[in-house]
Amino acid sequence: MKELSKISVFTGILILVSYCLMEVLNFSFVHPAIYQIIGFLWFLYTSIHFTYLLVAKNPNIDSAILPLVGLGLRFVVTLFTLMVWLMKHPENSKLFVLNFMVIYFVYVVFEITALLSNLRRNSSQDQNT
Numbered sequence: 001m002k003e004l005s006k007i008s009v010f011t012g013i014l015i016l017v018s019y020c021l022m023e024v025l026n027f028s029f030v031h032p033a034i035y036q037i038i039g040f041l042w043f044l045y046t047s048i049h050f051t052y053l054l055v056a057k058n059p060n061i062d063s064a065i066l067p068l069v070g071l072g073l074r075f076v077v078t079l080f081t082l083m084v085w086l087m088k089h090p091e092n093s094k095l096f097v098l099n100f101m102v103i104y105f106v107y108v109v110f111e112i113t114a115l116l117s118n119l120r121r122n123s124s125q126d127q128n129t
Contacts, residue, residue, distance in 0.1 A: 010110055022034070037103050041078075082100055
């Protein structure tokens with residue numbers, strides 16, 4: 001649950017930054033659907049994380065590969081969602097894709113840094129035993 005609180009706080013910071021960029025500084029490179037993008041990626045992250053927690057309890061499944069499977073699944077779902085959005089809303093498509101990819105990669109970097117810190121902690125525990 002600690003990871004979910006971290007991603008929720010991180011999402012709140014992203015919403016605050018995007019609000020400041022749109023409303024306070026009036027930057028034109030922020031798409032009006034930025035909040036939907038952030039909400040979708042937060043929902044996707046949390047749903048895959050809950051699925052990971054359920055599947056990791058199964059002793060027959062190698063839990064070391066699960067984070068990579070989650071990362072790949074998140075990428076495929078994101079690409080599919082991006083294609084569907086662009087078919088339904090073709091206006092400002094370049095700006096939308098740019099904003100979507102920037103936010104997606106920010107989430108990926110956040111996830112990888114959280115994942116690597118967990119791996120480092122587990123690795124140091126294994127070396128001490």
